[in-house]
Amino acid sequence: MSAATTRTILHGDLDAFFAAVEQRDRPELRGKPVIVGGGGPRDRGVVSTASYEARVFGVHSAMPLRTAGALCPQGVFLPVDGAKYQAVSREVMVVLRRFTPLVEPVSIDEAFLDVSASQRMFGDGAEIGRLIKDDVRSSVDLTISVGVATSKLVAKVASDLRKPDGLVVVPPGDEAAFLAPLPITRLWGVGAKSAEALRMYGVRTIGDLAALPDDLLARRFGKNGPMLGERARGVDADPVGDRDAAKSIGHEHTFDVDTSDRDQIERTLLAMSEGVAGRLRDSGVRASTITVKIRDTTFRTITRQRTLPDSTDLTEPIFRTALALARPEVRGVRIRLLGVTASGFGQREQLGLFDPDDPRRRRVVEAEDAVRHRYGERAITRARLVGSRLPAPFERDPMTPVDPRSMDAPDDPSASDTAPDGTGRDDVDGRDRLDGTEPGEDPLDA
Ligand code: DCP
Ligand code: MG
Numbered sequence: 001m002s003a004a005t006t007r008t009i010l011h012g013d014l015d016a017f018f019a020a021v022e023q024r025d026r027p028e029l030r031g032k033p034v035i036v037g038g039g040g041p042r043d044r045g046v047v048s049t050a051s052y053e054a055r056v057f058g059v060h061s062a063m064p065l066r067t068a069g070a071l072c073p074q075g076v077f078l079p080v081d082g083a084k085y086q087a088v089s090r091e092v093m094v095v096l097r098r099f100t101p102l103v104e105p106v107s108i109d110e111a112f113l114d115v116s117a118s119q120r121m122f123g124d125g126a127e128i129g130r131l132i133k134d135d136v137r138s139s140v141d142l143t144i145s146v147g148v149a150t151s152k153l154v155a156k157v158a159s160d161l162r163k164p165d166g167l168v169v170v171p172p173g174d175e176a177a178f179l180a181p182l183p184i185t186r187l188w189g190v191g192a193k194s195a196e197a198l199r200m201y202g203v204r205t206i207g208d209l210a211a212l213p214d215d216l217l218a219r220r221f222g223k224n225g226p227m228l229g230e231r232a233r234g235v236d237a238d239p240v241g242d243r244d245a246a247k248s249i250g251h252e253h254t255f256d257v258d259t260s261d262r263d264q265i266e267r268t269l270l271a272m273s274e275g276v277a278g279r280l281r282d283s284g285v286r287a288s289t290i291t292v293k294i295r296d297t298t299f300r301t302i303t304r305q306r307t308l309p310d311s312t313d314l315t316e317p318i319f320r321t322a323l324a325l326a327r328p329e330v331r332g333v334r335i336r337l338l339g340v341t342a343s344g345f346g347q348r349e350q351l352g353l354f355d356p357d358d359p360r361r362r363r364v365v366e367a368e369d370a371v372r373h374r375y376g377e378r379a380i381t382r383a384r385l386v387g388s389r390l391p392a393p394f395e396r397d398p399m400t401p402v403d404p405r406s407m408d409a410p411d412d413p414s415a416s417d418t419a420p421d422g423t424g425r426d427d428v429d430g431r432d433r434l435d436g437t438e439p440g441e442d443p444l445d446a
Contacts, residue, residue, distance in 0.1 A: 006172050008125040009240060010113040011147045011155035012096065012132060015164035017109035019051035021088055022078050024141050033075040035059055040077040041069025048080050052164055082373025083366055085109075088140055090284040095139050099128055104241045110159075112152050114240035125149075126169045133167060150175065153236035156188050175234025180207030187231060194221075194228075206232045249279045249287070250341030258297040258334045265330055265338065266323060272340040273319035277312075280342060281369055286311035287342030290321040294329050295337035302329060307344065314365060318342060 014020065018036040023029045033054035038045025043065045050059040050068070057072035068075065089108045096103045099122060102114035115128050122128045125148040136144045145166040147158025154175050158168035161182075170178045179187070185195050187206050197220065203209050210232035217225030230236075251272040259265065269292070280287055288311040295301040304325040308317060322340045 009155045011159040013110040015143045018049045035075045083370035112240045151236035248343035252339035254337045269322045274315045277315040280313035285345040286313045288344035291341040292325045293339035297334035
């Protein structure tokens with residue numbers, strides 16, 4: 001690879017994130033097996049995460065809490081404090097942005113960084129990895145494992161290899177040799193189904209996969225097959241920040257029956273504004289532009305947009321703006337579909353020199369977010385929305401995007417983009433969920 005195309009990519013992933021935050025905040029829990037998720041060892045939910053002390057007993061994420069209780073009866077079981085972890089996550093992302101503007105958060109506790117252009121200022125990839133680890137420790141008192149490589153794919157595998165508190169550097173040119181001895185399941189995007197299918201060809205390690213002929217891979221895995229082979233050889237040109245697709249966050253609703261009822265229209269706008277504001281807060285961004293979309297019974301579709309004087313992540317200004325935009329357009333018209341979208345994002349931290357919002361109001365909103373994260377989107381409902389039968393918000397949160405490069409076997413239902421419950425949210429590996437319940441299970445149903 002020529003110097004011009006050699007990139008330096010870091011992947012950072014916090015260690016036992018939820019449990020580590022709890023151990024940080026309650027020093028008496030340090031060194032103890034801590035299990036975060038649901039209500040406790042008799043709860044029907046699942047483990048969100050376990051401290052490394054608890055992992056020794058075989059406890060891991062997504063395991064039923066009752067199983068964890070049986071394996072580790074001396075474990076300290078704690079509920080999920082989603083709002084707290086989101087806040088810590090944002091602080092960590094701010095630390096990462098000190099080293100490069102090219103930061104791509106992948107989930108609540110991990111991100112890719114392209115530091116190719118930062119090396120003159122901070123040193124080489126390994127040095128930046130060390131600096132990040134030191135900075136995360138001194139800023140938020142947590143450990144982060146870091147992988148350094150020439151691609152996102154290899155950096156991600158590297159960060160996972162020496163957890164906790166790892167730093168693994170893969171020099172340019174060593175990618176294929178580094179990956180070769182590792183089990184195939186370490187390769188990002190190879191799920192259980194693909195691993196099973198590959199086992200039929202005698203593939204156990206990434207090196208075994210790299211040696212398979214492309215035409216065989218194409219026959220078995222379709223158009224993604226040859227890409228699988230390339231990735232096994234450590235080839236991955238995907239740029240950092242490329243899927244910062246969250247340039248906007250929006251909700252749409254199609255009425256069961258087209259309506260001109262003003263109250264129903266306004267309640268729908270309120271519900272969608274609320275959903276959009278919650279997603280903005282979860283993502284740590286504020287939006288400065290609000291767009292409404294209106295489709296009438298004849299399918300005529302218009303959009304109306306307005307830029308706010310101050311960017312926001314709160315329901316009220318979004319709803320007020322949506323209402324002002326929609327009101328003149330919906331009068332006397334039968335409406336089929338409504339949408340509310342927020343765009344023009346800035347990071348909350350970067351805008352946060354002074355907070356234009358009432359601090360008490362913000363505390364209330366944060367408390368609501370905590371309940372929403374724990375019990376689901378519908379747990380807090382404004383009086384005006386009761387009985388409005390609106391669908392749960394369906395848009396993704398940019399902090400926890402689905403890996404769009406997931407290349408599971410075509411017959412693997414987990415490779416589908418749409419969750420079985422039709423919400424479009426990625427619950428496949430539970431990363432999107434903060435409440436420690438089973439996918440599709442209603443936490444209030446316990
Ligand atoms: N999480 C969850 N349910 C899962 C997986 C994860 O709720 N099935 C949450 C809890 C984790 C956090 O996401 O703390 C980050 O996920 P990781 O996979 O990075 O796991 P950890 O950070 O806990 O541990 P590790 O040290 O292996 O990264
Ligand atoms: Mg982690």
